[in-house]
Amino acid sequence: MSKLVIKNIGLVLSGDLDNPVLDADTIATEDGKITGIGAEKDFDQEGATVVDAKGTTVTPGLIDSHVHPVAGDWTPRQSQLNWIDSSLHGGVTTMISAGEVHYPGRAKDIVGLKALAITAQRAFDNLRPSGVKVHAGAPVIEQGMVEQDFKELAEAGVKLLGEIGLGSVKAGAEAKQMVTWARKYGIQSTIHTGGPSIPGSGLIDKDVVLEADADIIGHINGGHTALPDDQITCLCESCGRGIEIVHNGNERSALLALNCARELKQMERVILGTDGPAGSGVQPLGILRMVSMLSALGQVPAEIALCFATGNTARMRDLNCGIIEVGREADFVIMDRAQHSPAETILESIQLGDLPGVGMTIIDGVIRSERSRNTPPANTLPEVI
Ligand SMILES: [Zn+2]
Structure with a gap:
């Protein structure tokens, strides 16, 4: 059984148009599926790979x-x-x-x-x-x-x-x-x-x-x-x-x-x-660029624009990924506003048309990449502890 816990999350964007921002600082996964979304104290980290998100943002892959x-x-x-x-x-x-x-x-x-x-x-x-x-x-x-x-x-x-x-x-x-x-x-x-x-x-x-x-x-x-x-x-x-x-x-x-x-x-x-x-x-960076472009020029809140690239597609394509929800596939991107973006937050930075920096990608509960070689550097990077 493989477990992964992401804790110390600053912002969870769900990918679900009806409820795009979740009130949580920790996500737990087991054998590639999301098993819990909530507060750190509620999760057992024993035997799990633990990622400290350091206050950054988690979105669906x-x-x-x-x-x-x-x-x-x-x-x-x-x-x-x-x-x-x-x-x-x-x-x-x-x-x-x-x-x-x-x-x-x-x-x-x-x-x-x-x-x-x-x-x-x-x-x-x-x-x-x-x-x-x-x-x-x-x-x-x-x-x-x-x-x-x-x-x-x-x-x-x-x-x-x-x-x-x-x-x-x-x-x-x-x-x-x-x-x-x-x-x-x-x-x-x-x-x-x-x-x-x-x-x-x-x-x-x-x-x-x-x-x-x-x-x-x-x-x-x-x-x-x-x-x-x-x-x-x-x-x-x-x-x-x-x-x-x-x-x-x-x-x-x-x-x-x-x-x-x-x-x-x-x-x-x-x-x-x-x-x-x-x-x-x-x-x-095409998908990130579309999210940013549509948010900035189309005046769409960033958390909604992100749903176009995640939950909306999952629903329409009948996929069990794309939304941060218990039972779904544990595919995530940990991202933050880019270094030197004039915005204060990641959401503001996207709405200004900047790209966020990707700090880590996770597929089926397995870390697949760390600091992106392609996006601008994230202001803060997550860390495996
Ligand atoms: Zn065509």
Whole structure:
């Protein structure tokens, strides 16, 4: 039995939109799950690894809702190694594949695309780069697929579809049929939104997105090239699906989508991704930067903006991480305001648009990284005692 206790916490941000700040200074975990949240005197530290947070902040591990992994911690997109480890240093502990589209020579025939998805699902299930939970095996659907294909994929362990629109299925009715089959067998779907991200992908406009009715409106702010404002507004207003905002997108459109969700009083629909590695490269701090940007320019309290990258995604993706709550997976980021940030507190610093400094990441109750090599240095660092 492995135990870990984090004590002397200054601020616990839960990731839960309905209750974003918890009244606690200690979190206890056992065998990778959260077992208690409260006051230090209430917890037995015997036999536990004890982390002194030194008055800093604990948040859930961040979730990147939109990545394109290929093999282990290598991405051919920008010829880089260890991009997932770099993201861990930006506080990301879970990643969701939106399709293994950068696989060199990717198979587009139906047998081949199913084999690739099953291989990716198995490979990332067997090996977590630096401990990061990469949910992969997201086939890019092609014309000619039939219901039996989705049944077979589901039976083989595939739980996601790659972005609809990156393959030959670009028409609304055709996409809708395949989304319905996927959903019937418990496979979640995401649709590409906006203009082509890179040569080879295509335009998916609001009519296709609405007709396809995928679970997540993938990068509603485009892969840099966003839909016109009225189409983004229409997408937010006309369905209840996930509003995914990505780093590798149009930032003005990101703020528009955020404002739409706020006006609709549906902030629980907002989730964040990077879309990395992509044309703009590996983005180790992409999720933290989105939290900070949306908080500062979108006037969202930092503790709420953080929910976009944690609890909201966990709920929408049906994951047992992303919220600090007893019984959930013990994935945490210990962070503090950056050294020399003009703000007095971490929340103020994020609202000013600064990035916090990551002092430690923990996945399933195991310390995975200490002082981040990528964020600005945290004002105060936690310590293992
Ligand atoms: Zn896309």
